[in-house]
Amino acid sequence: MYSISSISITNRNIVGERINKAEILIGNSLDNNGNNNPRCTVIDSIPNGGTSTFDCGGMIGRVVNLYHSGSDPQSVMSVCEVEVYGELYQAPSPSLSVGVNGGSIILVDKKLSWSDALFYCRDFHRDLLSIRNGEEQTKVEELLGNPTFPVTEHVWLGLRRYLMGEKWFWMSGDDPNDYSHWRHQTQSPIRQSSSPCGGIETSAPFHWTDHSCEDHANFICFDGDGTDVQKVTFFSSARSPKLPP
Structure with a gap:
């Protein structure tokens, strides 16, 4: 098709x-x-x-x-x-979801690199998930605590570090320092020892972790009307971006 x-x-x-x-x-x-x-x-x-x-x-x-x-x-x-x-046409992969803030978060049964996961979420849902507060973190933990299919040790989030600096950001444009759940003393890892793509552990205490962007892992998308969610434009040499409406 x-x-x-x-x-x-x-x-x-x-x-x-x-x-x-x-x-x-x-x-x-x-x-x-x-x-x-x-x-x-x-x-x-x-x-x-x-x-x-x-x-x-x-x-x-x-x-x-x-x-x-x-x-x-x-x-x-x-x-x-x-x-x-x-x-x-590529039909969406099987997934598991829970509701949050008028939308839903979706754990996808597919293993992709970070950038491919981002494009997948923007094609079939709204975006790769950004966790902006404790309620959303709790919902993610609920989702990861009861998977119906095997998942990787970490799953991708819409968490990214500027390649030329130490600052991290969400693909929604939000600041990860407004709410933080990093493994390292609840602070984001410094540039010298971190990889530029972020995920979340799939077992308690569900810390955020940094990984090579080429790792193939499951990932979590967000779906909803997105009235309070923006999108950071992302470019890849492998693919032209689909800009937000």
């Missing part, structure tokens, strides 16, 4: 009106030649020899169909070219 962002259609040079009122359908069903799938849009018209692009907003499917429902049985629909743009 693919997430379809847009479809470009080039019309033929003559009798271009044959494309008028055709529907673009996207889905997974082959029933009725695919004509039962959800509709992206209806094509009002495309000039003779012209090309128009239609936004399908990431609709999910493995079948793209152009369908003309004209009442005239002799009507013919023809096109010059069709181009489909999108990316392979």
Whole structure:
């Protein structure tokens, strides 16, 4: 299955009106030649020899169909070219969640590097989790205390250190010093002895710990309306960022 962002259609040079009122359908069903799938849009018209692009907003499917429902049985629909743009769809992995502050925190049954975990959370939820107070820490401990699948010794949080300094920050933009649960005397580790990515131990006392960003570990996402949660823009050489709305 693919997430379809847009479809470009080039019309033929003559009798271009044959494309008028055709529907673009996207889905997974082959029933009725695919004509039962959800509709992206209806094509009002495309000039003779012209090309128009239609936004399908990431609709999910493995079948793209152009369908003309004209009442005239002799009507013919023809096109010059069709181009489909999108990316392979990856369904979210199994997860375990608990509610907190009008949203939910989700422990994902998938092991990724820190940056891949961040992108995963921003693709399928809202963000890699930032722990901003004792209530959220308690909810994370509740989640990690009753896993339904094996988890790594630490799981990733949205905790990051500036590469050129000692200061840590949450990917929500919050300051980890406002509430702290580090292993080392409740203070963040100094630059000389720390790795730049942060996680949380998966057993009591559930301290925050620093690790190599390339470690593959489970991770915790946050999901909710996010009205009080911002996002720090993150760039990776392996992937372009999806900026916040």
